[in-house]
Amino acid sequence: MKNKVYINGMGAVTAQGNWRDSFWAESQEIRYPITKAVQPSYKDLIPPSMVRRMSRGIKMGIYAAQQALDDAGIALPDAIITGTGLGCSEDSEKFLRNILDNEEQFLTPTSFIQSTHNTVAAQIALRLQCKGYNFTYVNRSVSFESALLDGLVQLQHGEADQLLVGGVDEVSDHTYMLLQRIGHIKPDGITETVRESQSIGVNYAEGASFFALSGTKTERSYAELADVLLRNVVEQEELGAFVQSFLEHNGLQISDVDTLVLGINGDQEYDSYYRSVMEFCPDANVLYYKHLVGQFDSCSAFALIVAAYVATMQTVDPILHWEAPSAKRPIRNILLYNHYKGRDHSLLLVRTC
Incomplete structure (x- = not known):
């Protein structure tokens, strides 16, 4: 196991x-x-x-x-x-x-x-x-x-x-x-x-x-890193199936995702990929982070800091909200999605511990 x-x-x-x-x-x-x-x-x-x-x-x-x-x-x-x-x-x-x-x-x-x-x-x-x-x-x-x-x-x-x-x-x-x-x-x-x-x-x-x-949980632990998935090419219309397959592999449904952390970066040519994931997870609280740290090749590492912090504190600072949540939900399953110019797609699953 x-x-x-x-x-x-x-x-x-x-x-x-x-x-x-x-x-x-x-x-x-x-x-x-x-x-x-x-x-x-x-x-x-x-x-x-x-x-x-x-x-x-x-x-x-x-x-x-x-x-x-x-x-x-x-x-x-x-x-x-x-x-x-x-x-x-x-x-x-x-x-x-x-x-x-x-x-x-x-x-x-x-x-x-x-x-x-x-x-x-x-x-x-x-x-x-x-x-x-x-x-x-x-x-x-x-x-x-x-x-x-x-x-x-x-x-x-x-x-x-x-x-x-x-x-x-x-x-x-x-x-x-x-x-x-x-x-x-x-x-x-x-x-x-x-x-x-x-x-x-x-x-x-x-x-x-x-x-x-x-592999050892301590009193300092922020969250559990459950899974990571990488794929070089995913067409925009395939994003729903891409996300659903990842969640099912981890025993989850779309409704179980309460928080999305997305790599929205202001590039109007490719930010539509993130909107597609938002539409696929309509009940999730949507967060973003590149407005604070900018875009660079390894900037998605900061998304994991956002997810771990939010999982621990069970609260989200307003500066992270892409959209104000319709209703407050306990934070249990956090899905991170990033890509760059329609290539190199990644999904991370973070859980509270």
């Missing part, structure tokens, strides 16, 4: 700052094409001499990972699994720029060493002296979900008991320019929130979210 998996700790660095008790009250909606994360103080975690050589992605990952471990009361996880869409793109761009500027001579290796996608997981492991399983998934907008699925399988089958799983992506200037040029990011000069959006493209950002997952 498969073991249950519990979310025992959470940490994040976002466009609203780091994860904290006052996060919702102090948050403001993003309304610009590009927003960088609000960086916390790293001086208590990373020596100043090292901080200067680290990109924002590495620093954000270390901070969010330690925050999740502290929240769960864990000193050393059995394994570290991360997901990232673009990896340490800031260092990648820096190294390539140095090649051009210095005509391929007198290059320092730091940026090259830290430019690989698995640098964040490696730096976390070095800092913690964690010699266990260490893996990074690079699967575009389902990178975090791929890491989460790996962790879920390991815990359910008893391969490990304490895992650190997270997603991290950073903004780099050249990559941002290219994404904006091909229409993935809204043009400069447009200042729309997700709810106000009348245009294609998204408000882009960066961040890191990490979780301490365990």
Whole structure:
């Protein structure tokens, strides 16, 4: 029999700052094409001499990972699994720029060493002296979900008991320019929130979210992570069957879903997918989150923070409501759905514990 998996700790660095008790009250909606994360103080975690050589992605990952471990009361996880869409793109761009500027001579290796996608997981492991399983998934907008699925399988089958799983992506200037040029990011000069959006493209950002997952329930446990499903291609008219099959696999009906957490991002070309899921689950309370943390490849990790927090507190801050609920319902089964530009669809099921 498969073991249950519990979310025992959470940490994040976002466009609203780091994860904290006052996060919702102090948050403001993003309304610009590009927003960088609000960086916390790293001086208590990373020596100043090292901080200067680290990109924002590495620093954000270390901070969010330690925050999740502290929240769960864990000193050393059995394994570290991360997901990232673009990896340490800031260092990648820096190294390539140095090649051009210095005509391929007198290059320092730091940026090259830290430019690989698995640098964040490696730096976390070095800092913690964690010699266990260490893996990074690079699967575009389902990178975090791929890491989460790996962790879920390991815990359910008893391969490990304490895992650190997270997603991290950073903004780099050249990559941002290219994404904006091909229409993935809204043009400069447009200042729309997700709810106000009348245009294609998204408000882009960066961040890191990490979780301490365990097969052991504790007094710190937020919620149960029940299942994860990924599918590259789902046509819009097939979404109902996609969701229903996932729920039936977990012994649920549509009416059992009391809360939806959707990745609505203001891209008018593709947000209709989310409206289809809303119509399929008409009685569910609908929440969204990308108006606070922006769109980036691993931003769906923050959706799990939203779900875990809501499951624990049994209340929803008004800033998370896409639609005001018609009636208050106990929160038991939370369904998370995300996609990007009609591809890489993911479903997560979170239950109260």
